[in-house]
Amino acid sequence: MHKIWLITQREYLSRVKKKSFIIMTILGPLLIGVFYAIIIGLAINQKTGxxxxxxxxxxxxxxxxxxxxxxxxxxxxxxxxxxxxxxxxxxxxxxxxxxxxxxxxxxxxxxxxxxxxxxxxxxxxxxxxxxxxxxxxxxxxxxxxxxxSLKVDVNLHTLQIKDDGKVEDSKAEINLGLGAAFAFFIYLFIFLYGVQVMRGVMEEKTNRIVEIIISSVKPFQLMMGKIIGVALVGLTQFIIWVILSLILMVLVSSSFSAEFNEITQNVSQNNYGMTSKIALVFDTIFSQSLIYFLLLFVFYFLFGYLLYSSMFAAIGSAVDSESDTQQFMLPVTLPLIISFASAFSILSTDPHGSMATFMSIFPLTSPIIMMVRIPFNPPAWQIVVSMLSLVAAFVLLTWLAGRIYRVGILMTGKKPTYKELFKWMLMK
CATH class of the missing domain: 3.40.190.10 (Periplasmic binding protein-like II)
Known part of the structure; x- marks a missing residue:
């Protein structure tokens, strides 16, 4: 465990000190702030001009x-x-x-x-x-x-009956929006930083650095250290993005405070139903349901990333160049792409159907589908089975990826096939 921590520390520090990381960490929130200012400016111009x-x-x-x-x-x-x-x-x-x-x-x-x-x-x-x-x-x-007299404006007030018999305002639409945002972040994070793990493994393999490293650590320890290190880099960048983006958004909002308040008052006077929905959004954001949401998000985020990153690391260890990764990338990324593409079409029609249930339990699609399905209150046993299957799949695939990694990391000059990868898994 100590060696994994040392590799994680080395991977983390070497990446956060790069100029590209520092530039993107600062540039990301600036772009978000500029985009937010443009949206507010256009809204104010549309309302007042x-x-x-x-x-x-x-x-x-x-x-x-x-x-x-x-x-x-x-x-x-x-x-x-x-x-x-x-x-x-x-x-x-x-x-x-x-x-x-x-x-x-x-x-x-x-x-x-x-x-x-x-x-x-x-x-x-x-x-x-x-x-x-x-x-x-x-x-x-x-x-x-x-x-x-035939003109009637209906404002439907939806209530939800809880398992304990209590009745409260339904927040399914708001929670669905939060779930969709979390699912999109998981999808984006897995792709961006999973590919970084693969490229990092390929770079060390090409430069022959790995032959020196594995003389003192096991290949599995090296793989896990790289995966965790890149994950910490991504989390660091994401947290900085969120903090700086919120600060910039507050500054932008305060600079347009007078115009923004005027528009808000007009909306409040002309559309009471919309105002009550906005209040419900803030009530949901600061409610206990968000804590439940965040806990599930952290779980599916971590294990979803670890699951896919182990496979990305195995691909990186098996090839010598990025062009050789194409034949292995599609089977790995296809479940992720399908889950993201089909999430809203399946769940908007029947969130408790057999297809939605299967995809929320199947480990390769559950990090995306279950996050969007949570607002519809799936049975507790399905959430438990989904979490257990994801953990089991992580352990199994990480073990198999480690066996590919230990052989492929030292092999160069040969393009492997699926048959050879299968042999590497069974090799003692």
Whole structure:
């Protein structure tokens, strides 16, 4: 164990002292801060700088006079013809021909000098469709007041019944977002730093440094030391990224505090349901469920990384160049790619189905799938079986990878096959 720690320490210090590590550690949060500032700036500019668009309506059919509903940042004004004296204030012209009929509403034309957005076209289309529908209903004898009374805004309040019988606000959507974020981080971390383990093994093998190192340590100790060392490097970089990113985001938010507060107040006044959801988000973030989430994340993060990194290390020890890794990379990374690609399509339709259950228990896919499935409260036995199978797979695959590593690390000048790798596993 002492030798593994020494190798881990050497691997960690040699990587964190590199200029590339220092530059990326500083550059990452700066890019996040700039991106965050751009998003806030665009949001503020959209809310404060966007002007109400006036659409001039020339209705020769007489069916839509004062019947098109104004919407947010969109107003309708009515004219007898296109010869208006106030052309500068008009964004576009909505022309309804005299032969327009409710049964065939396809002759309407919208003319503008600008390039209208999809959102604007959708608003105009919705206003016309609503007016057509209301006109048809009014012809059936229904009054405008009755039609207005049909408009109902529903804010569904979802409650969840716990196993102990208690009822509380459902936080599945918020937890799903957190789970998706954690799953994405696990996916990204395994790929980025697992490949670093593979390249580090290949570099030492190519430079013949490994022949000196294994004279004093066992190949398995060397492999585990490299895996743990790279993991600590990644965690260090991630923690620094989080801290610096939060500091920069707070500074950016404070610099836009006045404009941001004004927008928040407007949202609160116009959309109470959205405000309550935002409050629920913060309540979830600082609740005990987050601790449960974080504990599971740490487990699946560590064992998922160790599981895949051991296989990456075995690949690095078996080849001499990065071009030779392609034949071995696909079988190793395919379960990870499939789990990430299918996570949301499977779980959004049936999170408790047989496919979702299998993939959340199967060790090569469970680090991704189970993190996204946790918000849907899978049975406790499935979580336990998933964790035990992941630990068992880690022990088994690390042992097999170690047997490949001890042989492959000293072999050069030959491209191995799957058959030879299998022989190395069985070699005494």
């Amino acid at each position: 966007e002007q109400t668009k006036t659409i001039a309506v020339v209705d020769k059919s007489g069916l839509f006079e004062n019947k098109l509903e104004n919407q947010y940042r969109l107003e309708f004004s009515y004219f007898k013809n296109e010869n208006s004296n106030d052309q500068n204030s008009i964004y576009g012209w909505l022309l309804i021909p005299e032969n327009f009929t409710l049964e065939n509403p396809s002759q309407i034309v919208f003319k503008t000098k600008n390039s209208p957005t999809v959102d604007l076209q959708s608003k105009i289309t919705h206003a016309i469709e609503t007016a057509c529908k209301n006109t048809k209903l009014m012809k059936k004898g229904l009054s405008q007041a009755f039609l207005d």
